[in-house]
Amino acid sequence: MIRSLTVYCGANMGNDPHLVAAAKEFGRQLAQHHLSLVYGGGRFGIMGTIARAVIDNGGDAHGVITTELRDRGTALDNLTTIEVVPNMDVRKQQMMKLGDGMVALPGGVGTLEEISEAASWTTIGDNHKPTAFYNIDGYYAPLKTMFLKMNDKGFLEKNYLDSLCFTDNFDELLTFMNNYQAPDYRHYHG
Template sequence: MKSVCIYCGSSNGTDPAFLAEAQRAGRLIAEAGLTLVYGGGRVGLMGAVADAALAAGGEVVGVMPADLVSQEIGHTGLTQLHVVNSMHERKWKMAELADGFLSLPGGPGTFEEAVEQWTWALLGFHAKPNGFVNVNGYYEPWRTTVQHMADNGFIAQQYVDMLIFAQSTEEALQRFRDYQAPPPKWNRAPVEQRY
């Protein structure tokens, strides 16, 4: 593993633990020698995780649509900023650059990005880990929802179990290193990454 994509909020949220974990995540990723890939913002948890990684000497690669850059929410101090044309291209590029996907607390954009990567993984489009740092139980409702899907026959239990719910970034990164992807949903060999 050479890089980790972080999904997280463009605000700090109400719990100070969210900001503290974002800062810890950035520092830990840098100290592990991993490149941080993220949405390119300078605001909220996004900005905090990037700033922490940069302060620890890490490489940080952002990906942001041009219309958001023009609204001046793009981070100007990154190792590299990819300016793309759309949100779809942004997600595609972030997925291409990352070896794993880790969600800190965030809103609908965070969920949407993480769920897309989970879907691609269970279909066999990639075999990369996908995890959630469950800061103060933030992701417990999501974990319950995912299990509810399996309990009602919409996904197999192995695709619930492929998601990593960790109490800290340290735990998530360790579990990423040990991750083994389950077989794809349609019982075929994994396809090459389609990015």
């Protein structure tokens, strides 16, 4: 049963007010479903929007931030907990460890890198937790197309393709997360 979600998303707000509204609603849904937020600990952008929505609706928000980013003044002050770690590698590992599942909301290169790591670690057996893309307004549709192409060209087996969820519906996301069965790690044959 999922009790916490690690959320990867933009430290920038972007330029689409609908994405910001959807992020607020996502945070509200987390709190309403008594799911703790695990995220990068920032106060800016989509990530700050989600964390504030969780807190404003009585939920728990747990941040994991690097010393460098904290020292730049990027941390959100009123989090349930905040853990300061030495670098991004430790931050990513800790965020993955603390959440029962990982989900990406709209973001940039950093968001893509974090969720891609979670997905790729599934193939080698180092991530047994569900990985999903919250596909607001089709934001991740081009990436889904790329994954389908990887499968078509023989670089991503169907069981790993099927282990990823693309949805813009919170209830579908939770159903996927709560029913997730991790695929076996990739086996190589000489």
